[in-house]
Amino acid sequence: MRTILTIQKKKFVNLRKATEKSILAPRTVRKLLTPGHKNLVKIAGVEFLPLEDLSPVLKKRAAQVEQEEMKDEQTHELDQSVIKELEFILLFSITTDRLWRQHLTRFQEPYLLDEEREKLAKTYSCVDALEGLSKEGHSLKSLFLAYSNIKDHFTFSNFDCSSYDYFTLKLKDMRINGIERSIINAKRSVIRLKKAVTPVHEKFLIEQYSSSERLKYKDIRERVNNAVIELGLCPISLSSVKAFLRNPEIQNTYKPFRLGWKWAEERLWPYLIREKPKKTNYLWQTDCTCLNFYVQGNEPKPGRRWICKVIDVKSRKIIAHRIGTYETAELVVATLRDAIMNTRTIPMEINHDQSSAYMSLRMKEIEERLIALGSFVRISKVGDPKDRGLGEVTFRILQTDY
Numbered sequence: 527m528r529t530i531l532t533i534q535k536k537k538f539v540n541l542r543k544a545t546e547k548s549i550l551a552p553r554t555v556r557k558l559l560t561p562g563h564k565n566l567v568k569i570a571g572v573e574f575l576p577l578e579d580l581s582p583v584l585k586k587r588a589a590q591v592e593q594e595e596m597k598d599e600q601t602h603e604l605d606q607s608v609i610k611e612l613e614f615i616l617l618f619s620i621t622t623d624r625l626w627r628q629h630l631t632r633f634q635e636p637y638l639l640d641e642e643r644e645k646l647a648k649t650y651s652c653v654d655a656l657e658g659l660s661k662e663g664h665s666l667k668s669l670f671l672a673y674s675n676i677k678d679h680f681t682f683s684n685f686d687c688s689s690y691d692y693f694t695l696k697l698k699d700m701r702i703n704g705i706e707r708s709i710i711n712a713k714r715s716v717i718r719l720k721k722a723v724t725p726v727h728e729k730f731l732i733e734q735y736s737s738s739e740r741l742k743y744k745d746i747r748e749r750v751n752n753a754v755i756e757l758g759l760c761p762i763s764l765s766s767v768k769a770f771l772r773n774p775e776i777q778n779t780y781k782p783f784r785l786g787w788k789w790a791e792e793r794l795w796p797y798l799i800r801e802k803p804k805k806t807n808y809l810w811q812t813d814c815t816c817l818n819f820y821v822q823g824n825e826p827k828p829g830r831r832w833i834c835k836v837i838d839v840k841s842r843k844i845i846a847h848r849i850g851t852y853e854t855a856e857l858v859v860a861t862l863r864d865a866i867m868n869t870r871t872i873p874m875e876i877n878h879d880q881s882s883a884y885m886s887l888r889m890k891e892i893e894e895r896l897i898a899l900g901s902f903v904r905i906s907k908v909g910d911p912k913d914r915g916l917g918e919v920t921f922r923i924l925q926t927d928y
Contacts, residue, residue, distance in 0.1 A: 538576055539588060612659060612672035619648075619655040626651035632706050646709060649685050653705050656697065666694055685709060723766055726759060735771050736783035743767050802840070807871040809839040811917040812862065812878045814853045818925050823851070833924075834858055836865040838873075839916055845869055855886040862892065875902045 580588065619625050629647040638646070656669055670693045687693035723731075730750040734741055741749070743764060751761035770776065782790035803809045812835065820828040834857050835847040846865035850857040866872060876896065878884045884905075893903045 539580065544588070608664075608668055609671050609675070612664065612668060613675050615659065616652055616655055616672055616676050619651040629654075649709055650705055653685060653700060653709070657700070657705070660697070666690075666697070670694075723762060723770055724759065726757065727754060727762055727766075728770065730754065731767065731770055732776070732780060735776070736780040738784065738786070740784060743771065746771070804840070806838055806840045807869055807873050809875045809877065810836050810845075810865065810873045811839060812836045812858070812865075812876065812884075813917045813921070814858065814881065814883060815921045815925070816853075832857065834861040835917070835920070836861055837917055837920060838869075842916065844920070853881065853883045855883050855888040858883045858889060859892055872896065872899050872901050874900075875904060877904050877906060879906050 626648045629650045630643060632650060633643045633646045656673065659669055660666065667690070670687075670690050673687070673693065685696065687696055727750065730753050731746065734746045734749050747762065747764050747767045750767070755761060814832055814834040817831050817833060819830070821831050822828040829851065831849050831851065832853045833847060833849050834853070835844050837844050845868050846861050848857055848861045848864065862876075883889065896903060
């Protein structure tokens with residue numbers, strides 16, 4: 527095992543090895559091993575200390591020892607010493623609080639419990655360490671063996687790879703889509719790119735996608751393949767084109783060029799600069815959706831049910847909901863009545879879409895009464911789900927996870 531271990535761009539000193547290499551005196555090590563040292567980390571009976579806690583002279587001596595060990599070490603060999611060292615690094619990333627707690631802010635979804643959020647953060651820290659070790663030159667086979675050895679001690683969240691092929695596929699997916707997105711969307715199918723998308727492909731794809739011609743994916747693929755074949759590169763499949771262009775970062779950056787600035791001014795920018803409500807019961811969002819399963823009721827055949835809900839944007843709580851056979855005005859009005867009775871408050875603003883239930887005469891009468899009481903009823907535009915983002919996300923979670 528090395529004297530200096532690099533974990534997520536931070537270096538730690540193995541105190542036992544440092545004593546053998548004469549970097550630290552035994553008396554200094556005994557002082558550091560006193561109980562309660564704030565930066566001392568102990569894993570599997572081995573004590574580690576951050577390199578930044580040492581003096582400049584000791585840091586220089588440790589750097590010389592590190593260079594000597596790297597020259598003598600035979601890389602890419604699957605011996606037990608290398609596997610054991612990789613296990614230590616992965617355990618470090620999971621058990622050290624200041625390494626995995628910095629990733630908690632990446633998982634702030636309201637439906638996640640504290641235990642799930644902590645497990646996701648530790649999984650992110652471990653996968654980030656795997657990615658760093660892969661860039662340093664360690665083979666995927668050795669990384670998989672080290673991962674398999676620690677998998678029995680820690681249950682990974684959405685990263686349970688039982689085979690080497692699936693392990694390599696997951697790492698490839700995380701390089702393409704990012705670690706955070708791949709862990710959260712692990713229940714969905716892994717994106718398999720038939721052909722690798724090179725930076726040259728990306729340049730042509732962005733150029734064709736941002737064109738004002740509004741080309742379809744098939745036409746974009748045809749033009750890009752014609753251009754890259756002339757340069758001597760391999761063509762790409764339609765699934766590769768869709769996987770790259772459906773990236774939210776690509777969509778938000780180049781869609782204004784594709785659909786025009788008028789579309790961006792009306793559909794994109796207002797929701798990027800809009801301030802969140804500062805108080806509860808200030809803004810409500812209401813919507814209806816049809817559930818993706820069948821229910822046996824009083825009818826001779828089982829049928830699907832509609833659910834209507836009212837959600838408070840500030841507290842992100844569903845304050846009222848009802849289930850009905852159809853999306854009717856009575857279902858919508860009853861849900862709004864329950865929301866007002868539950869909170870004993872009339873909100874400053876109510877937002878809904880342009881479905882038939884919300885545009886009915888019965889709903890118009892209720893809106894006139896709410897406006898007379900000081901509330902403002904705002905109708906979202908057709909094909910603009912960003913205006914009701916919280917409500918749409920709630921339904922997506924309901925339909926996919928439950």
